Amino acid sequence: MITIFKTNINEEQESSVRQFLNLFKEIVKVDFDFEDSDNILRIETVRDIAKQVEVVLNSNGYCCTELL
Known part of the structure; x- marks a missing residue:
């Protein structure tokens, strides 16, 4: 399953997000x-974990929204 998100993550933040x-x-x-x-x-x-990914990233100061 492939899920795509719109974020405010930049290249400098990539390793932290990973x-x-x-x-x-x-x-x-x-x-x-x-x-x-x-x-x-x-x-x-x-399996579908889109909501969990959104919650973890958003609660850590990133903007993350699944694109439907």
């Missing part, structure tokens, strides 16, 4: 697209 995402064992792959105006975060997972 540490938060490493908490999720369901995540298979993480990609960022900083050239996109929405600073896209794309995750590949074994």
Whole structure:
């Protein structure tokens, strides 16, 4: 399952965000697209954890919204 998020994460914050995402064992792959105006975060997972990812990142000061 691939989920795409609009974020305010920049290249300098990528490694910190990856540490938060490493908490999720369901995540298979993480990609960022900083050239996109929405600073896209794309995750590949074994099940739907979009809401949990949003909660963790938003509660740690990042803006993260799933694009539907």
